[in-house]
Amino acid sequence: MRNQLTTTEHYNMQLTFPLEHIEVKMEVKRKLIPAFKAYDNKQMHMILDLESLIPSHHVARIIDEMIESIPDEQLLAPYTGGGRISYHPNMMLKVILYGYSQKVYSCRGVEKLVQENLPAMWLAAMQQPDFRTLNDFRGVRMKSFMDELFETMIQKLISDNFITMENYFLDDTKIEANANKYSFVWKKSTLRFEEKLKENVQATLAHIHTLTQQEASEMAATEPDELPVQLEETVVILEEQVECLTEQIAQTHDRQARKALRNKRSALKQPLKQIRQDFLPRLTKYEQQRACFGDRNSYSKTDPDATFMRMKEDHMKNGQLKPGYNVQIATENQFILFYSLHQRPTDTRCFIPHMEQLAASSLPMPKTVIADAGYGSEENYLYALGEEKEKRFDVLIPYGSYMHEQTRRYKKNRKHASNWTYEELDDRFICPNGRYVMFKKYQTKKARSGLEQSFKIYECEDCSECPLKPACTKAKGNRQVHWNTVWEELKAKAKTALEDDEKSAIYARRKVEVESVFSHIKGNRSFRRFSLRGLENVHTEFGIVALAHNLLKVAGIRLATFLQKLGLKKVGRRNMFSRPTFLL
Template identity: 70%
Template sequence: MSNQMITTEDYNTQTTLPLDVNEEKSPTKRKLAPTFKPYDNRQVQVIFDLEALIPDHHVARVVDEMVEAVPDDVLFSHYKGGGRSSYHPKMMLKVILYAYSQKVYSCRGIEKLIQENIPAMWLAAMQQPDFRTINEFRGERMKSLMDELFEAMIMKLIKDNYISMENYFLDGTKIEANANKFTFVWKKSTSKFEAMLKKKIQETLQYIQQLAQEETGAIQKEIVEDPEMTEQKLEAIAAKIEEKVEGLTKEIETEQDPETRKEKRQKRSQWKKPLKLIRENFLPRLAKYKEQNETFGDRNSYSKTDKDATFMRMKEDPMKNGQLKPGYNVQMGTEGQFIVFYSIHQRPTDTRCMIPHLEKLASTSIPMPKTIIADAGYGSEENYVYALGDEKEPRFDFLIPYGTYVQEQTRKYQKDIKHAKNWIYLEHDDCFICPNGRKVLFKKYQTKKNSSGYEQSFKIYECEDCTDCPLKAKCTKAKGNRQVHWNTIFEEMKAKAKTALECEEKAAIYARRKVEVESVFGHIKGNRSFRRFSLRGLDKVHVEFGIVALAHNILKVAGIRQLLSGHSRNNTKASGEKRVVFLHLLHFRDLSDSPVLG
């Protein structure tokens, strides 16, 4: 007889699954009761050594070591002294750095981590600052000490031979700001509305002039002398109109004739109309546009939620339509995938960020690198000249291709007759020979300014005669003779960059660029999920990314140490008896006598 059943009568009894067997022929089997290790989560347990619970190669130990290496003077100098005792800055730094290494970026999340995570408890020495205290330390205290802290950490990495400052891999990435992407202000719109306002002001001034044309008062005189009104001058006109209105009011109060009073009321209404426009419309709008222009600086946009954020095109665009979002351009230099230095910029393009970034690096105690490696986005004349320096000795070597470097290697570019680089140049005559065999002679010098204000010198060459040239359609779209704008300095710099990139040894260094800096961006944005700032404002964003950079370096150190020691994450011993945990169970004989429980 077949019998199938599952017995679940008791939690501690063994589960049986009888099969189709002949009970008469099968031998009797002894039933074994299951055995378990002692388990009672109601039993009082005391941990005497919290540090013993943390593995030797845990990232929390690296955080502790790196922060303890920072001199106390660097941290204590930012405290005034007196008043209620503050949490120790090293404890706060350790907790924040460890939280960022665990992908916890919010202050409430850090507060929860301190309460529930054993390494965080150890770093905090069982202290529990609330989220407001953490936010105040991160957003206010660290603004003044971030640069010194980062320099101290980098100098320790150099001392420990993690960084040599030989090769400096530079690149930038855009990170979204903590701002509303729909509350934007555009410079073109502001300029347009400001021009319309000035036109409206001129119309109102003409109206005022018509009202005052029969009088010889100061109002008419000032209008004639200053037709282009500023905010201060418009305020002065409004004050004089108010005097005029007050005078008419007094005259109306003393006038007895009804017809005369009616005329004066009409006159007063005519003066009140431009006065109201000036006070309630023109002056507030002028102040508003002035504030917006000051906020813009050399930018084209900003967000109302975070006025330091600029609208940029992000690669992380789910709609794939080139959507603009408020963000910051983070420039970062790496070596061995360590973040050596960083800077935050409001410009979307990398080209104009290189010099400010390196100038800021030069102002720190971190030694300047010997070679700068960057992509073609940094290959401008201005950056090349900066690398060479004003003196004979260059500031640093560079491996930076220019914009058309890769394109020039193609056969299509080398056979295209419209590029003057493919023409014959006669140095003694200072002229080019075009593909049709005609001379392109030097004509004049010309100086131009680019968008950043940098002056570039050009030599203008012009063909002696392009009339009836069969190759003109392929050579140029100009109606007249073909001109060549030749930038001698830039061409010399490009030749120097090309020579360096064609060197086998230096080409191998440049090939590491994607592995170096691009991997760091991928780690921060992909693995660490840091794609959006939590704080607002340029100073606070600088602090927040500094914490991210330090957490990245600490994780890198922890990974290297773990690799060198041969300790694998998957090699941890799962058995509870083999863990080095010092637990002591307290057994009470008679809890009824306890004053707390009795």
């Protein structure tokens, strides 16, 4: 029993001891002190190798490699020598391209990058050109070698197997000019104001003729283009007569006679002042405006080369016009192959000038051009077909009514002659009412672009008392059909090409190819407005944008290839200088 009690006491001691020991330990637990890495921003630091901080796949390295591969004589051409030592064009071009790749489009912003951004500092070799020097290089010197520089880059992309120039995906986008939105000059208004001014000039000349009592031959009405010359001659006659009257006033002592002479002189001075200060300056201004218009309907006073166009980025959200440029871009694998800038808002008449500029360059001509229905016209199809039926290139371009003609509603519509029965032997159509529509004559029309189109005119034998006439035509007489044989043949060829399985698959890539490039430029990199003014300067600036886009594309491919070799994939968005997150 004693042993049992001893055992029980010992057991109780074993039960209570650990709990008391734990309570004591919890009371004496030490407190943790936060630890930090050493930090002292006042301590002097030295970067021995700035290049080591730039990742191998960074766009700055792509820019450096591309510019260094360009022959020196190509970039040194604008420099004549002499004067103050200039910054090297390689360095200037690198920092400007890097700025545009980082959504920095002002030279003040590029200057700030060179002072604060590590890749820009490395590209500039720690040199710091100011914004005036950068702007002079971009707006003056780059114009002389921009086209050659872009062509050199495209040739390099072809040699590196990034592109082939076989499929040429073409489309347009409108970019706002660096101009006031309300600085418009309209051609119709200018012509109307000029016509009213010429009427006032003729009335004033007739009044002067009455005052001066000149012979009709001296003050005869002339052609509108000769009005400035006639006004100058009239000014000389009026000045002589005013001077003569001034001398008579000085020699006359009679008060009433002097007053009459002064009134006569005042009557001559008034039209003389009007001609000098109003008529002649306005005629000169309207002549300059007509020369500035060319074949356009409007231009901006701030940037006379810009035309007012309807754009998707409407600041008032009500379809207002804004000054801008029509940029034609061709892509392949989402690389920009070629570009051109135009002052016309529509695409139809920009196709041939764009292809002519491509043919004049050193780049190879494409095998197939793919574009939307905005380019589908008789003139463009004939240009692609070439002279003497020798094809310049194949086209996958639908005409304007292609999609509409595929609908069931169009095929059942009796109004369209394409749905009628045609008898080739007798060269006649049979209308839905069973009456003959016979060939009548040939007719030639001239399109707005200057193309002469040949039409065959067919006329129904008798449309009187036809129950289908209200739905067929609004003409009072018989129904006529204007049939363009060449255009219908070209439409049939375009339709056959678009319905081919292999070619339709290529055409389906158009939206992915071109529209994604537009979204990158205008959406992701926010380039929606030019910084420079004038057609040549704008052409140069968009060339920088296109070069930056292609270099960013190469950098992205290089990064993807690097990750593929490691068997990793990138997760989420990250800064170029932060540590990347990868998954196996």
